Amino acid sequence: MIPVATAPWAHLPFDLLxxxxGTASTAAVYRWRLKDQVxxxxxxxxxxxFLFLALGAIPGAWLAGSFNSLREHAPALSHSVAGALVGAIVGVEAYKALRGVKGSTGGxxxxxxxxxxxxxxLGCFFAGLPDDxxxxPTRLPWAVDLGDGVGRHPVQLYESASMALFLAVYLMGLARRRDWAMRCGFYVMCGWYGxxxxxxxxxxxxxxxIGPFNLFHLLCLGLVIYGWVYYRADRRRERRAQDRPLPVPGPDHQPV
Known part of the structure; x- marks a missing residue:
């Protein structure tokens, strides 16, 4: 078991970081590869x-987090990044439906x-038990002691490493101008995160x-389904666009 020094305030510096x-990476990736896509x-x-995005993300974060934490042994309000992502998707897709916007806008x-x-x-991890x-508990050799003498799965590090791995693959996809990264990166990210x-x-x-599943299982399953369905829909739309006859000026000015 690996002892870890924790402090509740540790979350804030990692959040700010x-x-x-995140802001710097958005600007860098935009200038590097996504300018023509955006x-x-x-x-x-x-x-x-952005109004619809915020109206979905903010209540989504607090509703999902609090619905889960209010059912625990020490009920409290909380927020969730998974809930924020699901809420943002609902808000944006509603906006796109109202405006008739097709395709991915989240790249x-x-x-x-x-x-x-x-x-x-990482901030969640070093904030320790109060972060919830x-x-x-586990007896695996990499179990961590967050201050209560119980060996636990470092699930925060599992998720951090998983998303760092995805980011590396995504950046390689952008570097090689892979279509999945350039056009459908948001859908792929939702699927992987979920x-x-x-x-x-x-x-x-x-x-x-429900059975062995908690609230976040259901939200994440929804993200996987959303990513897969919308990725497939985007690919079908792209194929139809490629198969469409090109207008070539002729004597009768009809597409050929």
Missing amino acids: AWGL RPVAARVDGGY IFVGSFSLGVAVGR TYGA LQRFCWEFLKPYPRL
């Missing part, structure tokens, strides 16, 4: 896009979200909601 690095998206949306957020989770979960994100966290939720002592 995550926000700072400009057509920006032309189709207005300020309402610019992929790097910042992935990096933010990778760094932010600790793992279930899948890896779905697995780690089995290693957390959260109250169960």
Whole structure:
């Protein structure tokens, strides 16, 4: 068992670092690879896009986090990054439906979200037991003692490493201009984030909601389904666009 020095205030500096690095990464990735992808998206949306995003993300974060934490042995209000992501998706997809916007609009957020989770979960880890994100007891050799003498899964580090791995693969995809990264990176990220966290939720002592599943299992399953369905829909839309006949000027001015 590995003893870890923790402090409740440790969350704040990592949160600030995550926000700072996330903002910087957004600007860097935009200038490096996504400028041509983002400009057509920006032309189709207005300020309402960010309003709907916020109206989904903020209540989504607090509703999901509190619904889970209020059912624990020490009920308290809390917030959740998974709830924020699901809420933001609901808000943005509602906006897109009202405006008739098709295709992915979240590509610019992929790097910042992935990096933010990778760094932010370190804050959860070093904040210790008061953060209420600790793992279930285990006797594995890498079990950590967060101050109560109980060896636990370092689930925060599992998630941090998973998202750091995804970020590395995503950046390699951008470097090689892979279509999945350039066009559908947000959908792929949702699928990966949902899948890896779905697995780690089995290693957390959260109250169960349905059978062996807690609330976050269900939210993460929804993210996996969303990422897969929308990724496939985008690919079908792209294939139809490629198969569409090109208009070539002729004597009768008809497409051929």
